[in-house]
Amino acid sequence: xxxxxxFGRQKTSLEPLGRLETELMDRLWARPGIxxxxxxxxxxxxxxxxxxxxxxxxxxxxGLLQRHKEGKAYFYSPVLTERExxxxxxxxxxxIVLNDRRNSGAVLSRFVEAVTDADRAMLDQLDQIVKAxxxxxxxxx
Amino acid sequence: xxxALCICLLFAVMFLIMAVTALALLPAIRLTERLAHRAExxxxxxxxxxxxxxxxxxxxxxxxGLALPAFLKFEPHATNEIPGAPxxxxxxxxxxxxxxxxxxxxxxxxxxxxxREQWFKNATLLRxxxxxxxxxxxxxxxxxxxxxGIFSPHIFVSRxxxxxxxxxxxxxxxxxxxxxxxxxDNLKQLFLKVTAPPNWLRPLAKIDSLWARFSELAADEQxxxxxxxxxxxxxxxxxxxxxxxxxxxxxxxxxHLVDSCSAATTARVARLRDLLEREHERPEALTTSxxxxxxxxxxxxxxxxxxLLLGTILPQIHEALEFLVR
Numbered sequence: 029x030x031x032x033x034x035f036g037r038q039k040t041s042l043e044p045l046g047r048l049e050t051e052l053m054d055r056l057w058a059r060p061g062i063x064x065x066x067x068x069x070x071x072x073x074x075x076x077x078x079x080x081x082x083x084x085x086x087x088x089x090x091g092l093l094q095r096h097k098e099g100k101a102y103f104y105s106p107v108l109t110e111r112e113x114x115x116x117x118x119x120x121x122x123x124i125v126l127n128d129r130r131n132s133g134a135v136l137s138r139f140v141e142a143v144t145d146a147d148r149a150m151l152d153q154l155d156q157i158v159k160a161x162x163x164x165x166x167x168x169x
Numbered sequence: 170x171x172x173a174l175c176i177c178l179l180f181a182v183m184f185l186i187m188a189v190t191a192l193a194l195l196p197a198i199r200l201t202e203r204l205a206h207r208a209e210x211x212x213x214x215x216x217x218x219x220x221x222x223x224x225x226x227x228x229x230x231x232x233x234g235l236a237l238p239a240f241l242k243f244e245p246h247a248t249n250e251i252p253g254a255p256x257x258x259x260x261x262x263x264x265x266x267x268x269x270x271x272x273x274x275x276x277x278x279x280x281x282x283x284x285r286e287q288w289f290k291n292a293t294l295l296r297x298x299x300x301x302x303x304x305x306x307x308x309x310x311x312x313x314x315x316x317x318g319i320f321s322p323h324i325f326v327s328r329x330x331x332x333x334x335x336x337x338x339x340x341x342x343x344x345x346x347x348x349x350x351x352x353x354d355n356l357k358q359l360f361l362k363v364t365a366p367p368n369w370l371r372p373l374a375k376i377d378s379l380w381a382r383f384s385e386l387a388a389d390e391q392x393x394x395x396x397x398x399x400x401x402x403x404x405x406x407x408x409x410x411x412x413x414x415x416x417x418x419x420x421x422x423x424x425h426l427v428d429s430c431s432a433a434t435t436a437r438v439a440r441l442r443d444l445l446e447r448e449h450e451r452p453e454a455l456t457t458s459x460x461x462x463x464x465x466x467x468x469x470x471x472x473x474x475x476x477l478l479l480g481t482i483l484p485q486i487h488e489a490l491e492f493l494v495r
Contacts, residue, residue: 134280137349139314150438
Protein backbone atom coordinates (compact mmCIF):
# COMPACT_ATOMS: atom_id res chain seq x y z
CA UNK A 29 0.00 0.00 0.00
CA UNK A 30 2.79 2.37 1.03
CA UNK A 31 4.77 1.43 -2.06
CA UNK A 32 1.78 2.07 -4.27
CA UNK A 33 1.23 5.42 -2.57
CA UNK A 34 4.78 6.51 -3.15
CA PHE A 35 5.81 4.94 -6.42
CA GLY A 36 2.51 4.34 -8.14
CA ARG A 37 1.81 8.06 -8.42
CA GLN A 38 2.19 9.52 -11.88
CA LYS A 39 4.76 12.27 -12.25
CA THR A 40 3.14 15.38 -13.73
CA SER A 41 3.99 15.58 -17.41
CA LEU A 42 5.21 18.95 -18.63
CA GLU A 43 5.06 18.10 -22.31
CA PRO A 44 2.99 20.57 -24.41
CA LEU A 45 -0.75 19.82 -24.44
CA GLY A 46 -2.96 19.44 -27.48
CA ARG A 47 -5.84 21.85 -28.19
CA LEU A 48 -8.55 19.57 -26.72
CA GLU A 49 -6.40 18.72 -23.69
CA THR A 50 -5.81 22.44 -23.07
CA GLU A 51 -9.54 23.18 -23.33
CA LEU A 52 -10.41 20.41 -20.88
CA MET A 53 -7.73 21.53 -18.44
CA ASP A 54 -9.09 25.09 -18.61
CA ARG A 55 -12.60 23.82 -17.85
CA LEU A 56 -11.37 21.65 -14.99
CA TRP A 57 -9.38 24.51 -13.49
CA ALA A 58 -12.59 26.56 -13.58
CA ARG A 59 -14.70 23.71 -12.15
CA PRO A 60 -12.63 21.08 -10.34
CA GLY A 61 -14.19 17.79 -9.23
CA ILE A 62 -16.54 17.44 -12.18
CA UNK A 63 -18.00 14.17 -13.40
CA UNK A 64 -17.46 13.06 -17.02
CA UNK A 65 -21.18 13.17 -17.72
CA UNK A 66 -21.50 16.77 -16.43
CA UNK A 67 -18.51 17.86 -18.46
CA UNK A 68 -20.02 16.21 -21.54
CA UNK A 69 -23.24 18.17 -21.00
CA UNK A 70 -21.27 21.37 -20.43
CA UNK A 71 -19.63 20.89 -23.84
CA UNK A 72 -23.09 20.64 -25.37
CA UNK A 73 -22.46 17.28 -26.95
CA UNK A 74 -19.74 18.83 -29.15
CA UNK A 75 -17.52 15.88 -28.29
CA UNK A 76 -18.33 12.19 -28.31
CA UNK A 77 -18.60 10.83 -24.77
CA UNK A 78 -15.89 8.23 -25.48
CA UNK A 79 -13.50 10.88 -26.87
CA UNK A 80 -13.99 12.91 -23.72
CA UNK A 81 -13.38 9.87 -21.50
CA UNK A 82 -10.26 8.88 -23.44
CA UNK A 83 -8.84 12.41 -23.29
CA UNK A 84 -9.52 12.74 -19.55
CA UNK A 85 -7.95 9.33 -18.99
CA UNK A 86 -4.87 10.44 -20.98
CA UNK A 87 -4.57 13.59 -18.85
CA UNK A 88 -4.90 11.42 -15.73
CA UNK A 89 -2.12 9.13 -16.97
CA UNK A 90 0.04 12.18 -17.66
CA GLY A 91 -0.35 13.06 -14.01
CA LEU A 92 -2.22 16.29 -14.70
CA LEU A 93 -5.55 15.09 -13.29
CA GLN A 94 -6.57 13.11 -10.24
CA ARG A 95 -9.85 11.22 -10.04
CA HIS A 96 -12.09 9.46 -7.58
CA LYS A 97 -14.98 7.12 -8.13
CA GLU A 98 -18.44 7.68 -6.69
CA GLY A 99 -20.79 4.89 -7.63
CA LYS A 100 -20.09 4.22 -11.28
CA ALA A 101 -18.93 7.74 -12.12
CA TYR A 102 -15.41 9.16 -12.16
CA PHE A 103 -14.90 12.73 -10.87
CA TYR A 104 -11.83 14.54 -12.22
CA SER A 105 -9.80 17.41 -10.67
CA PRO A 106 -6.49 18.99 -11.71
CA VAL A 107 -3.46 17.92 -9.65
CA LEU A 108 -1.98 21.43 -9.80
CA THR A 109 -3.71 24.79 -9.87
CA GLU A 110 -3.37 26.69 -13.13
CA ARG A 111 -0.75 28.99 -11.60
CA GLU A 112 1.24 26.06 -10.16
CA UNK A 113 1.14 24.35 -13.54
CA UNK A 114 2.41 27.47 -15.38
CA UNK A 115 5.16 27.91 -12.79
CA UNK A 116 6.18 24.26 -13.15
CA UNK A 117 6.33 24.69 -16.92
CA UNK A 118 8.56 27.73 -16.56
CA UNK A 119 10.80 26.03 -14.04
CA UNK A 120 10.98 22.90 -16.15
CA UNK A 121 11.89 24.91 -19.18
CA UNK A 122 14.47 27.05 -17.45
CA UNK A 123 15.90 23.94 -15.84
CA ILE A 124 16.35 22.34 -19.23
CA VAL A 125 18.42 25.25 -20.41
CA LEU A 126 20.47 26.07 -17.37
CA ASN A 127 20.44 23.30 -14.83
CA ASP A 128 20.42 20.07 -16.76
CA ARG A 129 24.00 18.88 -17.04
CA ARG A 130 23.22 17.15 -20.32
CA ASN A 131 22.14 20.48 -21.77
CA SER A 132 24.71 22.67 -20.11
CA GLY A 133 26.97 21.98 -23.07
CA ALA A 134 24.56 23.40 -25.64
CA VAL A 135 25.96 25.95 -28.06
CA LEU A 136 23.92 29.13 -27.75
CA SER A 137 24.53 32.81 -27.14
CA ARG A 138 22.16 34.27 -24.57
CA PHE A 139 21.48 37.98 -24.23
CA VAL A 140 21.95 37.66 -20.47
CA GLU A 141 23.81 34.56 -19.40
CA ALA A 142 23.91 34.80 -15.62
CA VAL A 143 23.26 37.38 -12.94
CA THR A 144 24.86 37.29 -9.50
CA ASP A 145 24.02 39.44 -6.46
CA ALA A 146 26.80 41.87 -7.41
CA ASP A 147 25.35 42.12 -10.93
CA ARG A 148 21.92 42.83 -9.46
CA ALA A 149 23.26 45.86 -7.65
CA MET A 150 24.99 47.02 -10.83
CA LEU A 151 21.80 46.45 -12.84
CA ASP A 152 19.91 48.62 -10.32
CA GLN A 153 22.47 51.40 -10.77
CA LEU A 154 22.25 51.11 -14.55
CA ASP A 155 18.45 51.18 -14.25
CA GLN A 156 18.65 54.46 -12.33
CA ILE A 157 20.89 55.98 -15.01
CA VAL A 158 18.56 54.79 -17.79
CA LYS A 159 15.55 56.29 -16.02
CA ALA A 160 17.37 59.59 -15.43
CA UNK A 161 18.39 59.69 -19.09
CA UNK A 162 14.84 59.04 -20.22
CA UNK A 163 13.53 61.80 -17.93
CA UNK A 164 16.13 64.21 -19.35
CA UNK A 165 15.17 63.25 -22.91
CA UNK A 166 11.46 63.83 -22.14
CA UNK A 167 12.24 67.26 -20.68
CA UNK A 168 14.19 68.19 -23.83
CA UNK A 169 11.20 67.26 -25.99
CA UNK B 170 53.11 -1.79 -41.32
CA UNK B 171 53.29 1.21 -43.68
CA UNK B 172 49.77 2.42 -42.81
CA ALA B 173 50.09 1.63 -39.08
CA LEU B 174 53.31 3.65 -38.97
CA CYS B 175 51.68 6.46 -40.93
CA ILE B 176 48.72 6.68 -38.52
CA CYS B 177 51.02 6.54 -35.47
CA LEU B 178 53.15 9.34 -36.90
CA LEU B 179 50.18 11.55 -37.75
CA PHE B 180 48.69 11.34 -34.25
CA ALA B 181 52.10 11.72 -32.60
CA VAL B 182 53.04 14.79 -34.66
CA MET B 183 49.63 16.34 -34.00
CA PHE B 184 49.93 15.87 -30.24
CA LEU B 185 53.57 16.96 -30.06
CA ILE B 186 53.05 20.19 -32.02
CA MET B 187 49.88 20.96 -30.08
CA ALA B 188 51.50 20.50 -26.67
CA VAL B 189 54.70 22.40 -27.52
CA THR B 190 52.79 25.31 -29.11
CA ALA B 191 50.35 25.54 -26.20
CA LEU B 192 53.25 25.73 -23.73
CA ALA B 193 55.07 28.27 -25.88
CA LEU B 194 51.94 30.44 -26.01
CA LEU B 195 51.49 30.70 -22.25
CA PRO B 196 53.38 34.03 -22.04
CA ALA B 197 51.28 35.35 -24.95
CA ILE B 198 48.12 34.56 -22.97
CA ARG B 199 49.32 36.65 -20.01
CA LEU B 200 50.31 39.48 -22.35
CA THR B 201 46.90 39.44 -24.09
CA GLU B 202 45.18 39.53 -20.71
CA ARG B 203 47.22 42.59 -19.69
CA LEU B 204 46.65 44.46 -22.96
CA ALA B 205 42.99 43.42 -23.30
CA HIS B 206 41.52 46.60 -21.84
CA ARG B 207 43.41 48.88 -24.21
CA ALA B 208 42.02 47.47 -27.47
CA GLU B 209 38.61 47.11 -29.09
CA UNK B 210 36.63 44.23 -27.61
CA UNK B 211 36.17 42.54 -31.00
CA UNK B 212 39.95 42.58 -31.60
CA UNK B 213 40.62 41.19 -28.14
CA UNK B 214 37.97 38.47 -28.60
CA UNK B 215 39.50 37.48 -31.96
CA UNK B 216 43.06 37.48 -30.59
CA UNK B 217 41.98 35.37 -27.60
CA UNK B 218 40.24 32.91 -29.88
CA UNK B 219 43.28 32.86 -32.18
CA UNK B 220 45.64 32.15 -29.29
CA UNK B 221 43.39 29.38 -28.03
CA UNK B 222 42.81 27.78 -31.45
CA UNK B 223 46.37 28.17 -32.77
CA UNK B 224 48.00 25.11 -31.08
CA UNK B 225 45.19 22.82 -32.20
CA UNK B 226 45.07 24.14 -35.76
CA UNK B 227 48.86 24.07 -36.04
CA UNK B 228 48.91 20.49 -34.74
CA UNK B 229 46.35 19.36 -37.31
CA UNK B 230 47.98 21.30 -40.15
CA UNK B 231 51.49 20.07 -39.33
CA UNK B 232 50.19 16.52 -39.18
CA UNK B 233 48.13 16.55 -42.39
CA GLY B 234 49.95 19.28 -44.32
CA LEU B 235 53.60 18.36 -43.61
CA ALA B 236 54.02 14.98 -41.93
CA LEU B 237 51.58 13.16 -44.22
CA PRO B 238 53.02 14.37 -47.58
CA ALA B 239 56.60 13.84 -46.32
CA PHE B 240 55.82 10.30 -45.19
CA LEU B 241 53.96 9.38 -48.38
CA LYS B 242 56.71 10.79 -50.60
CA PHE B 243 59.83 9.43 -48.91
CA GLU B 244 58.86 6.37 -46.91
CA PRO B 245 59.15 3.12 -48.90
CA HIS B 246 55.89 1.13 -48.96
CA ALA B 247 57.77 -2.01 -48.02
CA THR B 248 59.01 -0.48 -44.78
CA ASN B 249 59.48 -2.78 -41.83
CA GLU B 250 60.29 -0.09 -39.29
CA ILE B 251 58.64 -0.72 -35.95
CA PRO B 252 57.49 2.32 -33.98
CA GLY B 253 59.38 2.86 -30.72
CA ALA B 254 57.82 3.38 -27.29
CA PRO B 255 57.97 7.23 -27.35
CA UNK B 256 56.18 7.30 -30.71
CA UNK B 257 53.53 4.88 -29.46
CA UNK B 258 52.95 6.96 -26.31
CA UNK B 259 52.66 10.21 -28.29
CA UNK B 260 50.36 8.54 -30.85
CA UNK B 261 48.22 7.14 -28.02
CA UNK B 262 47.87 10.59 -26.45
CA UNK B 263 46.98 12.10 -29.85
CA UNK B 264 44.42 9.38 -30.46
CA UNK B 265 42.90 9.83 -26.98
CA UNK B 266 42.65 13.58 -27.55
CA UNK B 267 40.93 13.07 -30.91
CA UNK B 268 38.54 10.59 -29.33
CA UNK B 269 37.67 13.02 -26.50
CA UNK B 270 37.05 15.82 -29.01
CA UNK B 271 34.81 13.57 -31.12
CA UNK B 272 32.76 12.50 -28.07
CA UNK B 273 32.41 16.09 -26.85
CA UNK B 274 31.37 17.20 -30.34
CA UNK B 275 28.58 14.61 -30.40
CA UNK B 276 27.44 15.56 -26.86
CA UNK B 277 27.43 19.30 -27.57
CA UNK B 278 25.48 18.85 -30.80
CA UNK B 279 22.98 16.58 -29.02
CA UNK B 280 22.52 19.06 -26.17
CA UNK B 281 22.07 21.94 -28.61
CA UNK B 282 19.55 20.01 -30.69
CA UNK B 283 17.63 19.06 -27.54
CA UNK B 284 17.38 22.64 -26.31
CA ARG B 285 16.34 23.83 -29.75
CA GLU B 286 13.66 21.15 -30.08
CA GLN B 287 12.26 22.08 -26.67
CA TRP B 288 12.04 25.70 -27.70
CA PHE B 289 10.51 24.88 -31.07
CA LYS B 290 7.73 22.85 -29.37
CA ASN B 291 6.39 26.05 -27.81
CA ALA B 292 7.46 28.55 -30.44
CA THR B 293 5.70 30.72 -32.97
CA LEU B 294 7.42 32.87 -35.59
CA LEU B 295 7.57 36.47 -34.37
CA ARG B 296 9.30 38.06 -37.33
CA UNK B 297 12.36 37.82 -39.55
CA UNK B 298 15.34 39.84 -38.37
CA UNK B 299 18.07 41.24 -40.59
CA UNK B 300 19.68 38.76 -43.03
CA UNK B 301 16.46 36.70 -42.89
CA UNK B 302 17.25 35.14 -39.52
CA UNK B 303 13.94 34.00 -38.00
CA UNK B 304 12.97 35.23 -34.53
CA UNK B 305 10.68 32.88 -32.59
CA UNK B 306 8.56 33.71 -29.59
CA UNK B 307 8.65 30.89 -27.03
CA UNK B 308 5.81 30.39 -24.54
CA UNK B 309 6.58 29.17 -21.01
CA UNK B 310 10.29 30.02 -21.15
CA UNK B 311 11.81 32.21 -18.51
CA UNK B 312 13.63 35.37 -19.61
CA UNK B 313 14.99 33.80 -22.74
CA UNK B 314 16.69 35.73 -25.50
CA UNK B 315 19.22 33.61 -27.31
CA UNK B 316 20.56 32.62 -30.68
CA UNK B 317 21.26 28.98 -31.51
CA GLY B 318 22.61 27.31 -34.61
CA ILE B 319 25.80 27.83 -36.52
CA PHE B 320 25.03 27.67 -40.21
CA SER B 321 21.27 28.26 -39.93
CA PRO B 322 20.87 30.44 -36.83
CA HIS B 323 17.52 31.00 -35.10
CA ILE B 324 16.76 33.57 -32.43
CA PHE B 325 14.41 32.60 -29.59
CA VAL B 326 12.72 35.12 -27.33
CA SER B 327 10.41 34.17 -24.47
CA ARG B 328 6.93 35.65 -24.25
CA UNK B 329 7.69 37.49 -21.00
CA UNK B 330 10.71 39.20 -22.62
CA UNK B 331 8.62 40.23 -25.66
CA UNK B 332 5.97 41.62 -23.33
CA UNK B 333 8.47 43.43 -21.09
CA UNK B 334 10.61 45.12 -23.73
CA UNK B 335 9.56 48.07 -25.85
CA UNK B 336 9.98 47.75 -29.60
CA UNK B 337 13.23 49.79 -29.54
CA UNK B 338 14.63 47.74 -26.64
CA UNK B 339 13.79 44.47 -28.40
CA UNK B 340 15.47 45.73 -31.59
CA UNK B 341 18.59 46.65 -29.61
CA UNK B 342 18.69 43.21 -27.94
CA UNK B 343 18.18 41.49 -31.30
CA UNK B 344 21.02 43.57 -32.78
CA UNK B 345 23.24 42.18 -30.01
CA UNK B 346 22.27 38.62 -30.98
CA UNK B 347 22.75 39.36 -34.69
CA UNK B 348 26.27 40.57 -33.88
CA UNK B 349 26.97 37.12 -32.41
CA UNK B 350 25.69 35.61 -35.66
CA UNK B 351 27.83 37.83 -37.90
CA UNK B 352 30.93 37.05 -35.80
CA UNK B 353 30.14 33.28 -35.96
CA ASP B 354 30.40 33.21 -32.16
CA ASN B 355 28.43 29.99 -31.89
CA LEU B 356 30.96 28.22 -34.14
CA LYS B 357 33.77 29.60 -31.98
CA GLN B 358 31.88 28.53 -28.85
CA LEU B 359 31.52 25.01 -30.29
CA PHE B 360 35.26 24.88 -30.96
CA LEU B 361 36.07 26.09 -27.44
CA LYS B 362 33.66 23.62 -25.86
CA VAL B 363 34.95 20.55 -27.71
CA THR B 364 38.59 21.46 -27.16
CA ALA B 365 38.21 22.73 -23.58
CA PRO B 366 41.46 22.13 -21.67
CA PRO B 367 41.41 20.45 -18.26
CA ASN B 368 41.05 22.74 -15.25
CA TRP B 369 44.62 22.14 -14.13
CA LEU B 370 45.79 23.90 -17.31
CA ARG B 371 44.51 27.11 -15.73
CA PRO B 372 45.94 29.74 -18.11
CA LEU B 373 44.52 27.96 -21.16
CA ALA B 374 41.16 27.40 -19.44
CA LYS B 375 41.07 31.08 -18.46
CA ILE B 376 41.07 32.11 -22.13
CA ASP B 377 37.58 30.64 -22.55
CA SER B 378 36.02 32.86 -19.87
CA LEU B 379 37.94 35.88 -21.15
CA TRP B 380 36.71 35.17 -24.67
CA ALA B 381 33.10 34.87 -23.39
CA ARG B 382 33.42 38.28 -21.73
CA PHE B 383 35.00 40.08 -24.69
CA SER B 384 32.71 38.49 -27.28
CA GLU B 385 29.71 39.83 -25.30
CA LEU B 386 31.27 43.30 -25.10
CA ALA B 387 32.06 43.12 -28.82
CA ALA B 388 28.44 42.14 -29.61
CA ASP B 389 27.23 45.19 -27.64
CA GLU B 390 29.66 47.45 -29.50
CA GLN B 391 28.63 46.01 -32.86
CA UNK B 392 24.93 46.38 -31.99
CA UNK B 393 25.51 50.05 -31.20
CA UNK B 394 27.52 50.73 -34.35
CA UNK B 395 24.75 49.11 -36.38
CA UNK B 396 22.19 51.57 -35.01
CA UNK B 397 21.06 50.43 -31.56
CA UNK B 398 21.34 53.15 -28.92
CA UNK B 399 23.25 52.58 -25.69
CA UNK B 400 20.15 53.70 -23.80
CA UNK B 401 17.85 51.08 -25.34
CA UNK B 402 20.49 48.36 -25.06
CA UNK B 403 21.09 49.22 -21.39
CA UNK B 404 17.37 49.25 -20.72
CA UNK B 405 16.95 45.85 -22.40
CA UNK B 406 19.86 44.43 -20.41
CA UNK B 407 18.38 45.70 -17.14
CA UNK B 408 14.92 44.30 -17.88
CA UNK B 409 16.07 40.87 -19.09
CA UNK B 410 18.63 40.65 -16.27
CA UNK B 411 16.00 41.43 -13.65
CA UNK B 412 13.55 38.98 -15.19
CA UNK B 413 16.21 36.26 -14.94
CA UNK B 414 16.70 36.91 -11.25
CA UNK B 415 12.97 37.10 -10.49
CA UNK B 416 12.18 33.85 -12.27
CA UNK B 417 14.71 31.44 -10.85
CA UNK B 418 17.49 32.88 -8.72
CA UNK B 419 18.37 29.43 -7.36
CA UNK B 420 18.93 28.03 -10.82
CA UNK B 421 21.11 30.92 -11.78
CA UNK B 422 23.21 30.40 -8.72
CA UNK B 423 23.54 26.71 -9.55
CA UNK B 424 24.49 27.26 -13.14
CA HIS B 425 27.98 26.15 -14.11
CA LEU B 426 28.07 29.15 -16.39
CA VAL B 427 27.95 31.67 -13.58
CA ASP B 428 31.68 32.35 -13.16
CA SER B 429 32.55 33.28 -16.71
CA CYS B 430 29.13 34.57 -17.75
CA SER B 431 28.54 36.70 -14.71
CA ALA B 432 31.90 38.32 -15.42
CA ALA B 433 30.56 39.04 -18.91
CA THR B 434 27.36 40.58 -17.47
CA THR B 435 29.38 42.68 -15.00
CA ALA B 436 31.68 43.94 -17.75
CA ARG B 437 28.76 44.78 -20.04
CA VAL B 438 26.87 46.67 -17.34
CA ALA B 439 30.01 48.62 -16.41
CA ARG B 440 30.73 49.46 -20.04
CA LEU B 441 27.17 50.61 -20.79
CA ARG B 442 27.03 52.65 -17.58
CA ASP B 443 30.29 54.30 -18.58
CA LEU B 444 28.91 55.12 -22.05
CA LEU B 445 25.70 56.59 -20.62
CA GLU B 446 27.44 58.60 -17.91
CA ARG B 447 29.92 60.08 -20.34
CA GLU B 448 27.04 61.01 -22.66
CA HIS B 449 28.45 58.74 -25.36
CA GLU B 450 25.51 57.10 -27.03
CA ARG B 451 27.63 55.06 -29.41
CA PRO B 452 31.19 53.77 -29.29
CA GLU B 453 33.53 54.77 -32.10
CA ALA B 454 32.82 52.99 -35.37
CA LEU B 455 34.52 49.65 -35.65
CA THR B 456 36.59 48.65 -38.63
CA THR B 457 35.61 44.98 -38.69
CA SER B 458 35.86 44.76 -42.48
CA UNK B 459 39.49 45.91 -42.15
CA UNK B 460 40.16 43.18 -39.59
CA UNK B 461 38.61 40.53 -41.82
CA UNK B 462 40.71 41.72 -44.75
CA UNK B 463 43.92 41.55 -42.65
CA UNK B 464 43.03 38.01 -41.54
CA UNK B 465 42.40 36.95 -45.15
CA UNK B 466 45.70 38.48 -46.33
CA UNK B 467 47.60 36.72 -43.52
CA UNK B 468 45.97 33.37 -44.32
CA UNK B 469 46.68 33.85 -48.05
CA UNK B 470 50.35 34.65 -47.34
CA UNK B 471 50.77 31.57 -45.13
CA UNK B 472 49.17 29.37 -47.81
CA UNK B 473 51.40 30.82 -50.54
CA UNK B 474 54.51 30.34 -48.37
CA UNK B 475 53.47 26.76 -47.61
CA UNK B 476 53.03 25.91 -51.30
CA LEU B 477 56.35 27.58 -52.21
CA LEU B 478 58.40 25.86 -49.52
CA LEU B 479 56.66 22.47 -49.50
CA GLY B 480 59.03 20.89 -52.06
CA THR B 481 62.19 22.02 -50.25
CA ILE B 482 61.19 21.27 -46.65
CA LEU B 483 59.68 17.82 -47.13
CA PRO B 484 63.07 15.95 -47.00
CA GLN B 485 63.96 17.65 -43.70
CA ILE B 486 60.55 16.83 -42.30
CA HIS B 487 60.98 13.20 -43.29
CA GLU B 488 64.31 13.13 -41.48
CA ALA B 489 62.65 14.55 -38.37
CA LEU B 490 59.97 11.87 -38.65
CA GLU B 491 62.63 9.16 -38.86
CA PHE B 492 64.10 10.49 -35.63
CA LEU B 493 60.67 10.30 -34.03
CA VAL B 494 60.17 6.69 -35.17
CA ARG B 495 63.51 5.55 -33.70
